[in-house]
Amino acid sequence: MAIFDRDPWWQPRSALYMLKTALNPVRINYFRERLHGRQGGTALEVGCGGGILSEEIAALGFTTTGIDPSAAALQVAADHAKAGGLSIGYLQAVGENLPFPDNSFDVAFCCDVLEHVQDQTRTVAEIARVLKPGGIFCYDTINRTLASWLVAIGVLQKWKRWAVMPPELHTWNKFIKPEELKMLLEKSHLGWREHRGIKPATSPIRTLSYLRRRARGEWNYKDLALRLQLIEGRCTKVMYMGYAVKDTMPLRLERKGV
Template identity: 45%
Template sequence: MTEPATDPYFFGAFADKWWSEDSNMKNLASFQGPRFAYFDKFVDSWTGKKVLDVGCAGGFTTEFLSARGALVSGLDPSPNLIAVARAHAEETGKTIDYQVGVGEHLPYADGAFDIVTCVDVLEHVTDPAQTVREIARVLAPGGIFLYDTINRTPVSYFMMIVMPEYVMKIVPKGAHAYKDFIKPSEMRGYLSGAGLTQLDKMRGLTILGQRKDGSLMTWQGLDSTSTYMNVAKK
């Protein structure tokens, strides 16, 4: 495995402990339940669906979906995280296709997937508009795009940077840059420009606090001033 110090990507530095009980990234797995409680409303069954997770990191979402019967591929720019994801999938007996790559240039054929997920990632890519266009390209006709990201508001600055990084200290400092947050109006433009149709109102997913086991308490509603998630169709 590539040594973490040689990985140029921020989250790659946490690869060696990604799945550990004391991992700094453990709280990210807390979002799977509430996130997919919403996404599931738009997926009749995950079994046999060809799914790509863009920005898969160490594999929290890919393994979650593989366990549901999906045929999963995962892509991330960090070689360290992909190595960890591959190793953990092998340890747990899951068949997941992992590749190193960036969202702006997906190494997959047109129409290769029924579903693409991109969660807590769009605010980290270099070009979100290009990434959404690439996601649309690899979606099959009628395929759906499931995503969440962070709004660019004073509320999100406080809730997603000040509180988790400096007050609660549950997220490493520097994990997010306010300038990279995406307003819903911008996101709607990216979707429209890629030929994708938004299927629902923006839904917020707000962090309320942290439990003793390290998992996060969240609340889902229509308030999208901090984070928001949605579904789009090709």
Template identity: 40%
Template sequence: MADHIVNDDYFFGAFADSWWDSDSRMRGLASFQTPRFRYFDRFLGEWAGKQVLDVGCGGGFTTEFLCERGADVAGIDPSPRLIAAARRHAEQTGKRIAYTVGRAEELPYDAGRFDVVTCVDVLEHVRDPARTVGEIARVLKPGGLFLYDTINRTMRSRLVMIWIPEYLTRIVPRGAHSWQDFITPKEMRRYLADAGLVPADKMRGLSILGRRRDGRLIFLRTPDVSATYMSVARRLGDGVEE
């Protein structure tokens, strides 16, 4: 399928050329994979052979992580520069990943195509999160799983997800997040319900405790969802029960 060409005005596209560098400003994003999927794995069992779509794949951290686990992975992102970087790195490392330029609100895939859709650190960046969740539900198979994380819109999240990382420690590029675009759990539950997705677990927090000397971040999973939170939802239909 041909790429849906869009203007590359996406904030993270500016970091495409250095995405995989050892000193990349995006290196902290790769740190999320282990704590996220240590949680998500409980709902999957085996990744091998699963048809997986990563929405908002950026330069390919999550897609490559899941490809290494044996999944048949596709990735989509609105930035042509990021998709080019992801393709280039996949070729260099011998990974077969189907990358497409496109927006989350209009996924260019057939209905019911994927066993799993991941959307991590993305929903707070899309123009229309409700429509995005609806599109994700559309491309999931009945019984398929939606794995997500996002950021709550609270005073605490303004402090710990914007002011400290972007202005104080500068471990995140300034302008990466807009507090107004953060999503409350109540809003997220409404998006899921409207899309026909049923929560498979309660929402869990993931707190950043600090950064290692090599640039990797340190995390703690917590019941506190006042900053970031993650969870899993399942698509109903065709005999799938809640």
């Protein structure tokens, strides 16, 4: 996807900057709580892009590795980490074929990525493979509903009155329903634990007014990012996040036919 190659990621003039200011706070707080104080282990981010979430993961105390198919994005991530004095390993790879041995990581993250991969089943299976038994898989993605089409496709991409993202960024039929994802997790011996919704902190009318001001040129992306905050909620109709835990005895379960 061209936006992931060409956009400056960490710069306020970029649409991707909103990942840092709007999306990162809600999801990293959620994951921190579900990790139950785990730190000092190894963590993998699948689809790390420019490293916006990888640096947050490293700040939690994990020895962090990020993979992404975009060499340009990985260079941005590596340069930013180096400038900040962070030691994060970045490798060019895809989620469907992770270049790591079995049972390599204590935690794996795949955030805002499952709706972009070529093979969701294979990606989840690979994440499960490289997780240690008892390891935690943290993720967020977009549901496939009418509401998600209106918000993620219509408002944010398609309709110029409000759009902030390129029209080709997301494809609605690649969004994944929570029940579908739960099935993929179970198939890969990842025990699903919870799903929680992600939504704007402001009302729909106020949120649309913010987007409109950016579209009219009254605000830049930084102005929008400072005001558009996302929060955790119960509704999963548009975006949701969750976590699963890798079975400690998957081979025994297979022999029993479970």
